[in-house]
Amino acid sequence: MNVPLIWIKHLRAVPLAAALAMVAASTWAGDTTPGQQLERFSAQAGAAGQAERGRVFFTSRHGGEWSCASCHGSPPTGSGKHAATGKAIEPLAPAFNPQAFTDTARVDKWLRRNCKDVAQRECSAAEKADVLAYLVSLKR
Numbered sequence: 001m002n003v004p005l006i007w008i009k010h011l012r013a014v015p016l017a018a019a020l021a022m023v024a025a026s027t028w029a030g031d032t033t034p035g036q037q038l039e040r041f042s043a044q045a046g047a048a049g050q051a052e053r054g055r056v057f058f059t060s061r062h063g064g065e066w067s068c069a070s071c072h073g074s075p076p077t078g079s080g081k082h083a084a085t086g087k088a089i090e091p092l093a094p095a096f097n098p099q100a101f102t103d104t105a106r107v108d109k110w111l112r113r114n115c116k117d118v119a120q121r122e123c124s125a126a127e128k129a130d131v132l133a134y135l136v137s138l139k140r
């Protein structure tokens with residue numbers, strides 16, 4: 001008796017989910033992957049990023065009040081919290097946030113801004129490669 005009802009629900013649910021997925025995709029540039037970003041920074045640095053060095057960089061202060069972890073958490077696998085405004089931040093580790101590191105311009109914009117906040121300068125390519133290696137190494 002219940003089987004046809006369940007089927008009807010499924011038939012209605014699938015096109016809606018597909019439509020929502022299309023809307024989400026159209027508003028997100030999605031031109032890259034975390035792996036490609038790791039390769040990009042490693043190529044710029046001339047050496048592969050190292051996860052342990054990235055972890056140390058991410059969780060340390062560099063002359064200022066904040067580390068990367070001050071806003072993104074340690075490990076950055078859950079929601080972060082902006083150290084100044086308290087605003088929630090999506091998880092930074094890509095295994096916990098499918099949108100992280102999928103838009104090159106967004107990655108560059110935030111790295112520029114956040115490195116200035118933490119280190120009063122832009123991060124080097126080697127530092128970015130190390131941080132990426134660390135973030136990609138964080139698994140569910």
Ligand code: HEC
Pocket residue numbers: 058066067068069070071072082083084089090092099100101102103106107110111114115117118123131
């Ligand atoms: C003062 C708070 C703060 C600090 C400190 C901070 N971040 Fe962020 N970061 C943010 C916010 C806010 C965003 C945007 C999040 C959003 O829109 O969901 C962000 C986004 C990012 C992104 C973009 C991820 C993506 O693809 O969506 C990267 C990469 C990043 N941060 C790396 C770092 C690194 C590396 C450090 C340390 C050098 C750092 N952040 C320190 C607040 C901070």
